[in-house]
Amino acid sequence: xxxxxxxxxxxxxxxxxxxxxxxxxxxxxxxxxxxxxxxxxxxxxxxxxxxxxxxxxxxxxxxxxxxxxxxxxxxxxxxxxxxxxxxxxxxxxxxxxxxxxxxxxxxxxxxxxxxxxxxxxxxxxxxxxxxxxxxxxxxxxxxxxxxxxxxxxxxxxxxxxxxxxxxxxxxxxxxxxxxxxxxxxxxxxxxxxxxxxxxxxxxxxxxxxxxxxxxxxxxxxxxxxxxxxxxxx
Amino acid sequence: xxxxxxxxxxxxxxxxxxxxxxxxxxxxxxxxxxxxxxxxxxxxxxxxxxxxxxxxxxxxxxxxxxxxxxxxxxxxxxxxxxxxxxxxxxxxxxxxxxxxxxxxxxxxxxxxxxxxxxxxxxxxxxxxxxxxxxxxxxxxxxxxxxxxxxxxxxxxxxxxxxxxxxxxxxxxxxxxxxxxxxxxxxxxxxxxxxxxxxxxxxxxxxxxxxxxxxxxxx
Numbered sequence: 001x002x003x004x005x006x007x008x009x010x011x012x013x014x015x016x017x018x019x020x021x022x023x024x025x026x027x028x029x030x031x032x033x034x035x036x037x038x039x040x041x042x043x044x045x046x047x048x049x050x051x052x053x054x055x056x057x058x059x060x061x062x063x064x065x066x067x068x069x070x071x072x073x074x075x076x077x078x079x080x081x082x083x084x085x086x087x088x089x090x091x092x093x094x095x096x097x098x099x100x101x102x103x104x105x106x107x108x109x110x111x112x113x114x115x116x117x118x119x120x121x122x123x124x125x126x127x128x129x130x131x132x133x134x135x136x137x138x139x140x141x142x143x144x145x146x147x148x149x150x151x152x153x154x155x156x157x158x159x160x161x162x163x164x165x166x167x168x169x170x171x172x173x174x175x176x177x178x179x180x181x182x183x184x185x186x187x188x189x190x191x192x193x194x195x196x197x198x199x200x201x202x203x204x205x206x207x208x209x210x211x212x213x214x215x216x217x218x219x220x221x222x223x224x225x226x227x228x229x230x231x232x233x
Numbered sequence: 234x235x236x237x238x239x240x241x242x243x244x245x246x247x248x249x250x251x252x253x254x255x256x257x258x259x260x261x262x263x264x265x266x267x268x269x270x271x272x273x274x275x276x277x278x279x280x281x282x283x284x285x286x287x288x289x290x291x292x293x294x295x296x297x298x299x300x301x302x303x304x305x306x307x308x309x310x311x312x313x314x315x316x317x318x319x320x321x322x323x324x325x326x327x328x329x330x331x332x333x334x335x336x337x338x339x340x341x342x343x344x345x346x347x348x349x350x351x352x353x354x355x356x357x358x359x360x361x362x363x364x365x366x367x368x369x370x371x372x373x374x375x376x377x378x379x380x381x382x383x384x385x386x387x388x389x390x391x392x393x394x395x396x397x398x399x400x401x402x403x404x405x406x407x408x409x410x411x412x413x414x415x416x417x418x419x420x421x422x423x424x425x426x427x428x429x430x431x432x433x434x435x436x437x438x439x440x441x442x443x444x445x446x447x448x449x450x451x
Contacts, residue, residue: 027280027317028303030296053317078357086354098355101279102321102363109318120325121366125344125397128362158297170297170314171281177316205316222296228304229291 001196004164004188004214009039012187012213016040016152019047019072023108023153023179024062028054028081028225031172032061033154035189035217041065049073051148053104053175055085060223069093075148077101081225100128103145105175110147111182112210117146150183156217157206160190161199164208173205181210189217235406235423235448240374242267242450243404243421244333247372248274255279255324255364257334258302260374264333275309277329279320279360284312301360321360325367332368334361336375336400338390341416341437343400345373346392358395365396377405377434384436386410386417407431409448416440421448 006012013036022040026032041064048071055074056063065071066084073095079085088094099107100122110118119142123129133144155176158169166188168176180186193216208214235243241263248254248264250272256262265287268274276285278300285300286307294305323329338346345365348358365371378384386403403410408431409421416438419431422445432439 027301028299030280030299030303076357078359080356090354098357100358100362101317101360102325105317105321120363122325122363124366126362126394128358168314168316170295171278171299172297173314173316174281175317178318224294224296224299224305225303226299226305227294228288228306229294230288232290 001163002208003162004208004211005162005193006213006215008215009035009189009218012036012189012215013039013043015185016043016045018045020151021049021051021149023148023150023183024050024052025155025174025176025179026052026054026061027171027174029056029061029223031156031168031174031176032056033156033189034220036154036187037061037064040070041068044070046070047072049075051075051104051108051150053077053101055079055082057081057225058084060221066094073097075099075104077104105178107145107148108175108178108182111149112178112180115147117144119144148182151185153179153183153186155179155186155188157188157190159192159194159199160188160214161194161208162196162214164188164211164214165199165204166190166206166211167199167203168205177206180206185212186210187212188214190214191217191220234426238263239423239450240404240406243409243448244372244374245269247402248272248331252330253277253283253328254331254333255329257361259335261333261335262302275311277320277323278306279324279364281315281317281320282306282308282312283315283323284309286312321363324360324363327367327369329368331370331372332364333372333374334364336373336385338385338387338392339373339375339400339403339412340387340390341412343398343412344390345395345400346390347395349393351393361395365399368399371400371402373400373403375403375405377407377431384434386435386437388437407434413440418442419445421446423448424450
């Protein structure tokens with residue numbers, strides 16, 4: 001068994017530098033690598049390009065990195081719910097590239113799976129396709145999109161083992177599995193880290209080969225963005 | 234004239250037994266409240282759940298189980314969770330049977346604009362571009378005119394596009410229309426709305442053939 005465990009988040013983040021490109025899992029605030037983000041905020045590194053579906057809220061998730069102006073560029077599909085983000089974007093301090101959500105996921109998966117590029121129908125005929133190669137297949141038009149290139153991927157899973165195998169929970173899965181192995185180094189944080197042999201190999205969502213470092217997060221706040229409920233009875 | 238719930242009710246009548254359906258944010262979400270009796274449909278939310286159920290009871294919210302609007306939800310028996318790439322494989326691969334979404338503008342050629350107003354804060358397209366580019370069956374739910382009274386059914390969209398030539402059907406507060414090669418074909422009138430009212434509110438080419446029936450909602 002090849003061990004992937006590191007003792008804590010500080011050790012997990014060894015090698016991060018200014019001006020790097022990071023992938024961060026999560027949809028809204030669901031399934032975000034909370035502990036890694038807090039450590040990135042502490043690290044004071046800056047000039048970051050962040051690939052993440054969303055950009056957090058003002059005081060949680062990637063919003064914390066935005067507050068400290070550590071992010072130079074965001075590549076996302078949807079970035080509402082964040083006033084500081086809006087201010088930095090409108091003032092030109094922050095570069096933002098908005099791309100279709102499925103394209104974002106597939107550019108991760110392409111990087112993970114060794115495809116340099118792929119054709120997708122998403123965005124054909126819109127400003128997203130401007131300057132990109134387009135091609136017709138069976139009478140329908142497609143846009144050529146490239147795989148992402150990133151230095152680190154930060155993902156969050158529910159359970160993981162010493163070998164880096166991961167199991168996700170609910171919709172906290174989202175972009176996390178697609179980003180594993182899609183960057184030079186993948187750092188997984190989990191709610192529960194167990195010894196190898198504890199998890200059923202049939203139930204593993206992401207095999208440890210896609211993960212270089214794994215640690216158990218100190219604490220998970222798991223903030224809910226839109227609390228919606230119905231009345232009983 | 235229909236209110237938002239009326240639009241949702243009319244769209245719900247287009248649901249068929251066995252359909253997998255993706256609902257956008259806003260009026261489309263209301264469609265889930267009016268599933269016709271005797272049919273089974275499953276709702277897909279592009280953040281990674283198939284078989285989405287109603288909101289949880291108070292105290293039973295789970296931060297790890299949300300929909301694409303980031304709202305806490307529940308799941309139905311037979312539900313499944315998956316990653317974002319798999320989710321869009323369902324969408325691009327045409328495994329999802331029906332997509333219902335809102336729009337700012339639709340053109341008579343089926344182009345749709347619903348993600349960006351130049352000069353205003355741009356929040357992003359989310360999954361809308363993937364959905365409209367791939368789905369074979371798209372119904373747009375929207376008001377026929379904007380707040381200033383201008384038509385949202387146009388010859389050409391004025392706003393940046395989300396997708397080209399993709400909208401098939403539209404349900405507005407005034408009418409049920411189909412996008413055809415020659416323009417918006419009027420299929421049904423909303424209760425109490427005349428063909429003349431619909432003509433006046435439609436900038437794009439409106440095709441009226443024979444007597445256009447009034448919608449039956451219940």
